[in-house]
Amino acid sequence: MCFDDTIDWKDKYLDRDADVCQLLVQLAGCSLASFGCDTYHPCKQGDYGWSVAYSDVLDLRAKYEALLKENHELKVSNADIKNELTLINHDLKYVEKYIKK
Numbered sequence: 001m002c003f004d005d006t007i008d009w010k011d012k013y014l015d016r017d018a019d020v021c022q023l024l025v026q027l028a029g030c031s032l033a034s035f036g037c038d039t040y041h042p043c044k045q046g047d048y049g050w051s052v053a054y055s056d057v058l059d060l061r062a063k064y065e066a067l068l069k070e071n072h073e074l075k076v077s078n079a080d081i082k083n084e085l086t087l088i089n090h091d092l093k094y095v096e097k098y099i100k101k
Contacts, residue, residue: 026051033057036065 029049032038034057042058043050 022048025049026054029054030057033061036061039065 026049029038029043030051030053033042033054039058039061043054045055
């Protein structure tokens with residue numbers, strides 16, 4: 001049988017279109033979350049735009065932000081160390097002048 005007249009095709013396709021629309025919203029949410037645009041008011045489970053993938057992207061973005069912060073702190077710490085070494089080197093050169101005399 002090629003055509004089943006017991007199925008309401010109109011309702012079937014409308015439901016499918018609604019599912020596709022929701023998937024598009026969820027995909028857009030994943031994209032926004034990946035750029036960090038959706039971290040202040042994220043979707044919660046049960047919301048129209050929420051999905052497991054969206055939740056995973058939010059988790060990955062949070063980890064990425066933490067690594068960026070840690071990297072910045074290490075750079076600042078490294079710069080402080082370089083400055084201290086420069087000062088120590090300068091002080092050693094100053095002291096060496098008096099030791100050689």
